[in-house]
């Protein structure tokens with residue numbers, strides 16, 4: 001078990017021992033600090049949750065409004081025991097945060113999930129200088145190198161129009177929280193035609209709008225005037241193979257994910273088309289972030305943690321993997 005002074009891995013999750021709190025605990029605890037609302041990070045049963053105010057409607061929706069939340073602004077400092085804590089934009093989804101922990105002059109940062117690519121639906125990632133860094137590594141291999149988001153949106157649009165010309169619907173799997181809204185924002189720059197949504201996706205779309213994020217017009221599939229033809233439908237990936245999807249007839253299916261960078265993943269998963277779009281940092285984003293924080297000690301979680309830690313150690317950094325329960329991009 002990896003141990004440092006300020007961040008320690010325990011059976012309940014990542015703990016800050018001097019402050020007696022946990023970050024994204026996977027078991028109920030007295031005091032939790034949450035990085036964001038994806039289900040592998042925000043779990044029910046804890047007594048008190050500290051989180052960023054921008055995530056309020058989404059976290060209340062996901063954890064239930066009987067949960068006891070304490071909301072904070074980005075950058076606001078608050079005390080948990082003798083530890084000073086603050087939450088900083090992670091650029092991952094709306095309301096996502098990195099956790100900065102300061103105790104007796106030493107600073108650690110836990111990134112949660114993050115990305116460095118621009119995303120108009122959330123606050124941009126902020127580099128937080130620190131002595132020790134816990135970074136994710138969902139896509140911690142050099143092959144992961146994200147294309148520009150507007151190019152990906154143009155590909156989605158072209159695919160939709162091609163399918164429409166053939167009289168087919170286009171059913172695109174993308175996570176309901178974060179990915180769908182980001183894709184909508186990028187598609188909205190190309191077209192203002194309504195895009196159809198699965199209810200799980202539309203609920204979150206409405207929350208983003210209520211929080212001030214501008215998104216193009218969307219309609220729940222149930223609100224369709226008649227049988228859909230030539231429509232683009234955004235839906236959670238899990239719904240694509242379900243009875244729900246049968247109403248769209250012989251629809252073309254696509255998947256928007258960082259995993260689509262690997263040839264073969266699309267075919268193995270049975271999609272007609274893959275689009276490379278991720279809400280996590282790619283290899284260059286991970287390396288530049290780690291360098292820019294100037295951390296002397298780096299603990300790596302999620303995904304390719306062993307590979308990234310080994311690479312960093314080879315570069316002379318004090319780095320090691322940390323075996324957490326976070327799932328990476330399967331979350332949402």
Ligand SMILES: [Zn+2]
Pocket residue numbers: 036038092113331
């Ligand atoms: Zn996440």
Ligand SMILES: [Zn+2]
Pocket residue numbers: 038040041113326327328329331
């Ligand atoms: Zn995650």
